[in-house]
Structures are given as structure tokens and as C-alpha cells.
Amino acid sequence: MSCSRRDLLKNTFKATLASALPLSAFKMLSPAQVKASVGDSNVRWVFLVDTHKCVGCGLCVKACKNENEIPYDLPITRTWVERYVLMKNGQSHIESPSGGRDGYTDTKIRGNDIPADQITKGFFVPKLCNQCKKPACVQVCPVGATYQTRDGVVLVDRTWCIGCGYCIMACPYGMRFFHPVHKVAEKCTFCYHRITKGMKTACVQNCPFEARQIGNLKDPNDPVTKIIMNERVAVLKDEYGTKPQVYYIGLDTNVR
Amino acid sequence: MSVEAIVAQGAEHLGVHGLEWTSKELFTYPNEFIYWSIQIVMYPYMTGLVAGAFVLSSLYHVFGQQDLKNMARFSLVFSLALLPVAMMPLQLHLQQPFRGMNVMFTPHFTSAIAAFGIVFSTYAVIVLSEIWFVYRQYFVEQVIALKGREGIKDRFMYYLYIVLTLGAFDTSDKAIAKDKKAVKILAAIGIPVACFLHGYAGFIFGSVKANALWMSPLMPVIFIMSAIVSGIALCMLTYIIIMEWKKWGTIIAKGKGDKSVHVIAGAELDVITKTSRYLLGFLIAAITLELLDLIFRGYTAMKSWDILRSVMYGKDFMNIFVLQYTLGNLVPFILLLMPRLTIKRVFVALVLVLFGVFMMRWNVVIGGQAFSLSFAGYMHYHMPIIPHSLETFKEGLFGALTVAATPFVLFWIINKVTPSFEYK
Ligand code: SF4
Ligand code: SF4
Numbered sequence: 001m002s003c004s005r006r007d008l009l010k011n012t013f014k015a016t017l018a019s020a021l022p023l024s025a026f027k028m029l030s031p032a033q034v035k036a037s038v039g040d041s042n043v044r045w046v047f048l049v050d051t052h053k054c055v056g057c058g059l060c061v062k063a064c065k066n067e068n069e070i071p072y073d074l075p076i077t078r079t080w081v082e083r084y085v086l087m088k089n090g091q092s093h094i095e096s097p098s099g100g101r102d103g104y105t106d107t108k109i110r111g112n113d114i115p116a117d118q119i120t121k122g123f124f125v126p127k128l129c130n131q132c133k134k135p136a137c138v139q140v141c142p143v144g145a146t147y148q149t150r151d152g153v154v155l156v157d158r159t160w161c162i163g164c165g166y167c168i169m170a171c172p173y174g175m176r177f178f179h180p181v182h183k184v185a186e187k188c189t190f191c192y193h194r195i196t197k198g199m200k201t202a203c204v205q206n207c208p209f210e211a212r213q214i215g216n217l218k219d220p221n222d223p224v225t226k227i228i229m230n231e232r233v234a235v236l237k238d239e240y241g242t243k244p245q246v247y248y249i250g251l252d253t254n255v256r
Numbered sequence: 257m258s259v260e261a262i263v264a265q266g267a268e269h270l271g272v273h274g275l276e277w278t279s280k281e282l283f284t285y286p287n288e289f290i291y292w293s294i295q296i297v298m299y300p301y302m303t304g305l306v307a308g309a310f311v312l313s314s315l316y317h318v319f320g321q322q323d324l325k326n327m328a329r330f331s332l333v334f335s336l337a338l339l340p341v342a343m344m345p346l347q348l349h350l351q352q353p354f355r356g357m358n359v360m361f362t363p364h365f366t367s368a369i370a371a372f373g374i375v376f377s378t379y380a381v382i383v384l385s386e387i388w389f390v391y392r393q394y395f396v397e398q399v400i401a402l403k404g405r406e407g408i409k410d411r412f413m414y415y416l417y418i419v420l421t422l423g424a425f426d427t428s429d430k431a432i433a434k435d436k437k438a439v440k441i442l443a444a445i446g447i448p449v450a451c452f453l454h455g456y457a458g459f460i461f462g463s464v465k466a467n468a469l470w471m472s473p474l475m476p477v478i479f480i481m482s483a484i485v486s487g488i489a490l491c492m493l494t495y496i497i498i499m500e501w502k503k504w505g506t507i508i509a510k511g512k513g514d515k516s517v518h519v520i521a522g523a524e525l526d527v528i529t530k531t532s533r534y535l536l537g538f539l540i541a542a543i544t545l546e547l548l549d550l551i552f553r554g555y556t557a558m559k560s561w562d563i564l565r566s567v568m569y570g571k572d573f574m575n576i577f578v579l580q581y582t583l584g585n586l587v588p589f590i591l592l593l594m595p596r597l598t599i600k601r602v603f604v605a606l607v608l609v610l611f612g613v614f615m616m617r618w619n620v621v622i623g624g625q626a627f628s629l630s631f632a633g634y635m636h637y638h639m640p641i642i643p644h645s646l647e648t649f650k651e652g653l654f655g656a657l658t659v660a661a662t663p664f665v666l667f668w669i670i671n672k673v674t675p676s677f678e679y680k
Contacts, residue, residue, distance in 0.1 A: 094630070094632055099286040140369070140463075142370040142372070143359055143364055162351070162352045163355075164350055165273075165292060166369055166460075169291065169466065170464055172465070174285035177273075180273070240466065241465075256283070256629075256632055
């Protein structure tokens with residue numbers, strides 16, 4: 001059989017093209033993404049924080065660190081509590097030492113005395129991952145190591161994350177950090193390992209004042225859903241368009 | 257081993273990434289640190305140099321800018337030497353460097369970094385094939401010249417060149433004309449790809465909506481312009497150094513008054529003067545865009561402007577206005593514009609230009625993390641100088657210097673196979 005070089009090249013090209021086209025029709029998924037796409041979609045986990053009830057005891061932060069194996073004394077945490085103290089002169093003092101883990105028992109802020117008669121208002125704001133509907137962190141992950149489950153929780157695949165930190169940069173809420181032991185991106189998961197087994201998250205379970213609650217937005221009879229539907233709630237930083245799913249009662253304009 | 261056990265051991269690797277070199281002021285969220293440090297400054301800097309070097313060589317091949325003829329070959333080979341180095345900083349900053357390949361296995365295309373591998377390899381293929389077409393004739397000539405010679409080195413080079421010809425030994429006029437055409441086409445495709453490669457680096461930052469300083473549609477264009485500026489400057493600088501080296505070699509061998517010394521010096525100044533005009537043009541474009549961005553931010557004064565202003569006009573004033581704009585842009589601009597250009601003056605201007613572009617990258621990457629996402633606090637970066645662990649080496653001064661030195665070593669090696677200097 002005679003086959004010129006030209007023919008050979010031509011045919012090789014055709015064959016490559018022919019095999020590449022059908023291949024490109026498949027979307028490439030990381031192993032964890034595949035797993036996440038099969039799940040219960042009658043559930044959409046949401047969180048409700050009632051800032052009026054929070055006293056800044058820090059028990060939620062403690063519980064979270066223990067439950068999720070975040071080295072206790074290192075300055076990183078999946079959830080934290082911020083203290084806001086607003087003054088008559090318009091000044092505001094904000095702090096969250098060790099994420100509020102040890103409770104706010106001191107009247108000083110960053111070592112400064114705050115004159116009590118000058119304070120207009122003061123309150124605590126617990127924070128955790130917003131499990132955004134349009135998560136910026138998922139959008140930017142180059143390898144699909146961070147992904148959203150069908151019930152709305154954003155997770156990180158510790159076996160696939162390359163540790164580039166792009167998701168940390170992309171989250172407008174500063175939720176993410178590198179796990180000091182696993183060396184991959186780490187974040188609040190709403191205690192996914194617990195809630196999928198019918199338990200509450202560690203922080204909800206440990207809050208003595210019911211300031212934190214978790215619920216299923218797709219269940220109209222869920223008490224959390226009822227509050228979100230019927231009462232005036234707000235979310236943090238909605239201007240970033242990430243559609244956060246942690247709802248707050250009693251949010252203030254000073255909250256960052 | 258459980259996490260508790262590792263913590264109990266107090267193992268050295270148990271560092272919070274970023275804690276080492278970040279200091280905080282006022283209110284920042286607990287998890288905020290300078291996560292993207294010096295290597296991420298190096299990354300756009302190095303890609304910029306690659307793109308710039310390539311664009312410079314294409315100006316000759318595509319637009320037939322005859323005045324760039326001597327520069328073109330050199331900058332093409334130099335951009336090949338820079339190419340692998342654009343990947344290096346990314347690799348060095350990963351927390352899981354051995355998983356870097358995952359980007360190729362499961363590229364997640366909504367991410368700006370995901371296509372990097374693809375854009376980068378496309379670009380590599382273009383540069384490699386263009387070099388092949390430029391040097392094919394030379395390869396064939398070498399094969400003929402080295403044929404039958406003894407000696408290990410000659411034998412090695414002989415076989416190397418045989419492989420490099422890829423079996424194409426035809427050096428008829430027709431074949432050479434075809435080569436030339438191929439070079440032209442490749443260079444033409446290469447320009448948009450080079451710009452894309454770098455504009456893309458700008459997009460990686462410009463698209464981070466959480467970061468008030470980075471988010472700007474101008475970011476990719478600003479990056480491209482400053483990339484070309486830095487690429488041209490580095491090519492010119494390396495060219496000067498190598499030509500001076502040759503000149504001194506000739507002076508030592510033949511004496512100062514020899515004719516060939518003047519030939520080299522004349523050719524050098526000629527090439528440099530011509531190239532510096534292009535440098536000036538791109539420099540103006542880069543500065544205009546950066547100022548536009550700055551003015552626009554000040555004028556629209558969005559929520560983030562208060563903290564941005566306090567960073568730019570306060571904490572980072574020295575870095576931005578003194579080091580970047582004045583020393584890195586204005587001074588070299590004046591130096592290059594002043595009449596009766598000399599090599600010494602150009603040399604100083606080029607070093608300053610390169611420094612200015614570096615400061616621009618620094619001010620974007622580090623400056624973008626100088627304030628908290630809460631807009632109520634600041635972070636400061638203290639670059640590790642003396643390394644005491646792998647991490648402080650990688651993400652410290654010496655890691656950055658390693659990255660900066662690599663292209664010159666590579667160029668030295670590549671230049672042995674594809675010599676890129678002629679001063680006839
Ligand atoms: S809060 Fe941040 S980490 Fe959580 S889903 Fe939203 S963007 Fe991602
Ligand atoms: S750090 Fe990990 S999870 Fe985050 S973007 Fe990079 S690869 Fe994805």
C-alpha cells in the first residue's frame with residue numbers, strides 16, 4: 001500500500017480531531033465533585049443567627065475547634081464571634097481575639113479602656129461560612145477541589161486541593177484558611193459529617209442561648225425556615241453577589 | 257497520626273501559613289493573613305518578562321521593524337529561557353506542590369487559573385516552533401560542519417543537531433523561504449497568545465471581586481502593558497551586558513584601538529537607541545492606564561475607597577508613589593528622553609524600569625492584602641530574609657532570587673545550541 005507522508009499527516013490529524021471532539025463533550029469533574037452530584041436535594045441547609053441572644057461566651061468556637069480538629073491554640077478558626085462597641089462620637093471598636101474562643105470577659109478592647117458612659121451600643125456577631133448559593137470560592141478553584149453539595153454546603157476535597165489559596169482570596173468573608181496539618185484549604189462545613197446524620201452542628205449544640213440554629217430551607221415546616229420566611233432577616237455583604245445563606249436577626253450597619 | 261498527636265509533638269511544620277510574615281493592626285478577621293506572598297509577586301513579573309520578550313521579537317518578524325533585527329533573535333531565544341520560569345513561582349507557592357498536575361487532570365474552567373496550563377503550553381509550542389524555523393538552516397549547517405569530526409563534544413553536538421533538524425535537511429531557497437513565512441505566521445499568532453498569557457495573569461487578580469484593590473476590568477490591560485515594558489527592558493539590559501562582555505573580550509585580545517571594538521560599540525548603541533523608542537511608547541501606555549485606574553477609584557469613591565486611600569496615600573505611599581511611579585517610571589522616562597543617549601544612561605534607566613515594574617507587581621499583590629476584608633484593619637508583610645524552614649525559603653528573599661536567576665542560567669545553556677548574537 002502506498003501512503004504518502006502528506007496522506008499520513010492528514011489522516012493522523014483527522015483521527016485526532018475525531019477522537020478529541022466526543023471527548024470534549026464530557027465535562028471534567030474531580031472525584032469529589034462526582035460524589036457531590038449525587039445527594040439528597042430535598043434539603044438546603046441554612047443557618048440562622050440571632051445576634052440579640054449572643055452573649056459572647058465563645059462556647060461555639062471552642063466546640064467547633066474540638067469537633068473539627070482545628071489546632072486549639074493556633075490563630076485560625078472555622079467560626080468566630082466578633083464584639084462591636086460603638087461610641088457616642090461615632091467611633092467603633094471591633095475585635096475578635098482568638099476568634100472570641102475564650103469569651104468576652106474583659107471590658108478592655110486591645111488593651112484600651114473603653115469609658116462605659118461613652119458607649120451607645122455594644123453587641124456580638126457570630127460568624128461562620130455562609131455556604132453561599134453562588135460561592136466565589138468554588139468559582140475560582142482551578143482543580144474543582146472545592147465544590148458545592150446538592151444540599152448546599154460547600155466542601156473541600158482534602159485529597160485533591162493543591163493549596164493554591166485562590167479560594168481564600170476569593171471569599172469576601174475571610175472564612176477560609178490553610179489547615180496547618182493537612183496543608184489544604186479549610187473552612188466551616190456546617191459540620192457536614194453531623195448534620196447529614198441527623199445531628200446538629202457542634203456550635204448549635206453548644207450554644208446555651210440558642211443564638212445559633214440550623215435548618216432546612218426546603219422544608220416549610222422547619223422552624224428556621226419559618227423565621228427566615230416570615231421575619232425580617234439580613235445577610236452579610238450581599239453586594240458581592242454570592243447569595244449567602246447564613247441569615248441574621250438584629251444585624252447592624254456597623255457589622256463588617 | 258491524629259491531629260492532636262501532631263499538635264502535641266509541636267512539630268515544626270505545624271505553621272499557620274502566613275502567620276510567620278504577617279502582622280496585623282486594628283480589626284482583621286481571624287483567618288486573614290498574607291497568603292499570597294513574594295512568589296505571587298514573582299509570578300506575574302516573570303510571565304510579564306516572557307510575554308514582553310516575545311512581543312519584542314515579533315515586532316521585527318511580523319511588522320518588519322528592521323531596526324529591531326538584531327534584537328529579535330536574541331529576545332526570541334531569551335523568551336524561551338524565561339518560559340519555564342513563569343511556572344516556577346506558582347509551583348513554589350503551592351501548599352501541595354506535588355499535586356500541581358491536578359490542574360491539567362481536572363481543570364475547572366470557571367477558575368482563572370485553570371486554563372493557565374493550556375494557555376501556557378500553547379504558548380510554549382509557538383515559541384519552540386518559531387525558534388525551530390528560525391534556526392533550522394543553522395542546524396543543518398552545523399550538521400554538515402560537524403560531520404566526521406572526532407571528540408566527544410563534537411560528536412554529541414553533531415547528534416544533537418541531527419535530532420534538532422527533525423530530519424528536515426532541505427536548505428534550498430524555496431525551503432528557506434517557506435521557513436521565513438512560517439516564522440512570520442507563528443510570530444503573528446504569538447503576539448495575541450503572549451498578550452493573552454499575560455492579560456490572563458492580570459485577570460487572575462482583576463476578577464477577585466472580594467479584593468477591593470484588585471477588582472478592575474483594567475487590570476489585564478495594565479498587566480499587558482507593563483509586561484511588555486519589563487520584557488523589552490530586560491532584553492535590552494541583557495543585550496547590553498553581553499555586548500559589553502564581548503567588547504571587553506575584544507579589547508583584551510586586540511587592544512583598545514582595534515577596529516572591531518568600535519564596530520561592536522557602534523552596533524550596540526544603535527540597537528539600543530532604536531529599541532528604547534519602543535520601550536518609551538509602551539511605558540507611556542502603561543502609566544496612563546495605571547493613573548486612569550487610580551483616578552477612577554478616587555472619583556467614584558466606593559465603599560472601599562476610604563481604606564484604599566489610607567493604604568495608597570498613607571502606609572504604602574513610599575512603595576507606590578516614590579519607588580514605583582517616581583523612581584521606577586518618571587526617572588527612567590526622563591533619562592531615556594534626554595538627548596545624546598549613552599549606554600551607561602540607558603543601563604541605569606533600564607534597571608530602574610525593571611525595578612518599577614517589580615514594584616508595581618508588589619504593590620498589586622502585597623498591597624491588595626495590606627488591608628482587611630473588613631475594611632477596618634491592616635496587615636503588613638515582612639518578607640522572610642534568612643530562611644529557617646522550607647517555607648521561609650520558598651516564600652522568602654532567597655526563593656525569589658532563585659526564580660530570578662534561573663532564566664539566565666537557562667539562557668546560557670540554550671544559547672550554546674542556538675547562538676543568538678551577531679554583530680556584523
Ligand atoms: S462564605 Fe466564603 S467560603 Fe463560604 S461559601 Fe461563601 S465564598 Fe465560599
Ligand atoms: S486552595 Fe485548594 S480548594 Fe482552594 S482554590 Fe486552591 S486548590 Fe481549590
